[in-house]
Amino acid sequence: MPTTGAILACHECDLLQHEVGLEPGGVARCRRCGAQLYRSRPHELDRVPAYTLAAFILYLVSNAFPVVGLSINGELVQATLLGAVRGMYADGDWLVAALVLVTAVIAPFVQMVAMMWLVLFLRMGRVPKSFAKVFRLLAFTRPWGMVEVLMIGVMVALVKLAHMAEVVPGIALWSLAGSMLLLAAAGAAFDPHLLWSKVSDAR
Amino acid sequence: MKRDAVTAARRGLRACHICMLVSHVAPTREHAACPRCGAALHLRKPDSIARTWAFLLAAIILYIPANLLPMTSVHTLFGDQEDTIMSGVVYLWTAGSWPLAVIVFVASIMVPMLKIMALVFLLLSVKMRSRWQPVQRTRLYRLIELVGRWSMLDIFVIAFLVALVQLRALATIKAGPAAACFGAVVVLTMCATLSFDPRLIWDPVEDGHG
Numbered sequence: 001m002p003t004t005g006a007i008l009a010c011h012e013c014d015l016l017q018h019e020v021g022l023e024p025g026g027v028a029r030c031r032r033c034g035a036q037l038y039r040s041r042p043h044e045l046d047r048v049p050a051y052t053l054a055a056f057i058l059y060l061v062s063n064a065f066p067v068v069g070l071s072i073n074g075e076l077v078q079a080t081l082l083g084a085v086r087g088m089y090a091d092g093d094w095l096v097a098a099l100v101l102v103t104a105v106i107a108p109f110v111q112m113v114a115m116m117w118l119v120l121f122l123r124m125g126r127v128p129k130s131f132a133k134v135f136r137l138l139a140f141t142r143p144w145g146m147v148e149v150l151m152i153g154v155m156v157a158l159v160k161l162a163h164m165a166e167v168v169p170g171i172a173l174w175s176l177a178g179s180m181l182l183l184a185a186a187g188a189a190f191d192p193h194l195l196w197s198k199v200s201d202a203r
Numbered sequence: 204m205k206r207d208a209v210t211a212a213r214r215g216l217r218a219c220h221i222c223m224l225v226s227h228v229a230p231t232r233e234h235a236a237c238p239r240c241g242a243a244l245h246l247r248k249p250d251s252i253a254r255t256w257a258f259l260l261a262a263i264i265l266y267i268p269a270n271l272l273p274m275t276s277v278h279t280l281f282g283d284q285e286d287t288i289m290s291g292v293v294y295l296w297t298a299g300s301w302p303l304a305v306i307v308f309v310a311s312i313m314v315p316m317l318k319i320m321a322l323v324f325l326l327l328s329v330k331m332r333s334r335w336q337p338v339q340r341t342r343l344y345r346l347i348e349l350v351g352r353w354s355m356l357d358i359f360v361i362a363f364l365v366a367l368v369q370l371r372a373l374a375t376i377k378a379g380p381a382a383a384c385f386g387a388v389v390v391l392t393m394c395a396t397l398s399f400d401p402r403l404i405w406d407p408v409e410d411g412h413g
Contacts, residue, residue, distance in 0.1 A: 144393075
């Protein structure tokens with residue numbers, strides 16, 4: 001592999017190594033500990049905003065419509081995401097309510113907006129002053145956005161209730177599944193190392 | 204071969220944790236900022252061991268009420284029933300939905316316990332400056348970083364159960380005191396994982412060949 005001259009340090013074992021060119025879609029791993037160093041992601045600046053925008057729209061839908069409903073003797077009780085948070089808060093479980101609000105609503109939205117903001121500016125060939133700040137915000141919120149865990153959690157709740165009453169899946173359940181898949185696609189198309197090398201190029 | 208194994212720290216280089224740029228910092232300088240993105244440059248995550256222990260000990264303490272106190276309480280016309288995490292799993296198992304019982308068991312019982320044990324093990328091995336199997340220990344760290352978030356599953360399940368089961372006088376579900384404890388355990392173990400610096404695993408390996 002030809003080296004590009006740049007050096008980088010593994011973030012997991014600190015080994016210095018030369019950056020090498022990658023085939024499209026390839027992954028560079030640390031030769032000592034095997035950590036993923038960077039990836040080649042073709043069309044990153046096109047794919048990331050496309051997937052993220054689609055996920056964002058579906059996530060708006062997921063927050064606006066009921067996720068699941070229970071039908072008992074013809075009476076329908078429905079729950080939205082924010083309704084579930086409000087219910088926990090009303091019961092005095094403010095800690096649990098805050099946890100759900102942050103991991104299921106705030107962090108995913110911050111993550112999606114930050115990702116689109118970064119990539120769209122870079123796509124226009126511009127690096128605004130607050131680029132690094134927004135990137136740090138994205139790195140900070142990334143571990144706390146839990147859309148996929150939320151999705152499985154809703155499914156478990158559905159099955160748990162299925163023997164009590166008739167369960168009615170809501171619109172938001174489908175949009176939640178869609179945004180989960182699109183977020184995964186956006187994450188797979190995104191490589192921070194690549195993004196920063198484009199920042200260096202744009203400056 | 205070991206001649207190649209040069210770390211950034213040994214060369215007086217610091218890698219930015221945000222943009223990954225490697226830059227030279229004079230060893231006498233405590234504080235430095237990344238020239239590309241302006242983030243603070245550290246040789247290792249600051250106070251990694253102390254912070255990880257602090258989060259971890261808090262998590263271990265809260266792990267006890269999280270498992271012993273009721274997670275949910277169900278009030279129906281026929282009486283009240285309180286479930287802990289474990290009795291919830293048993294209930295799912297006996298009710299015949301064993302795939303769900305397995306998912307909840309893994310996410311709520313196995314993952315938090317293994318995460319706590321793995322972090323204690325990693326911290327002790329770093330403290331003893333162990334040179335044993337650094338690749339495997341780094342993999343263990345990567346694994347707990349990856350699966351830690353799945354413990355939040357039960358919190359989401361409870362949130363939706365509470366929201367849905369408000370059937371007037373027929374039945375209500377309320378979150379028990381264990382829910383907040385369990386949520387705190389998940390957050391604290393995630394914070395502990397984020398504060399731990401896997402490069403500490405490799406530092407004794409370096410010195411051994413020096």
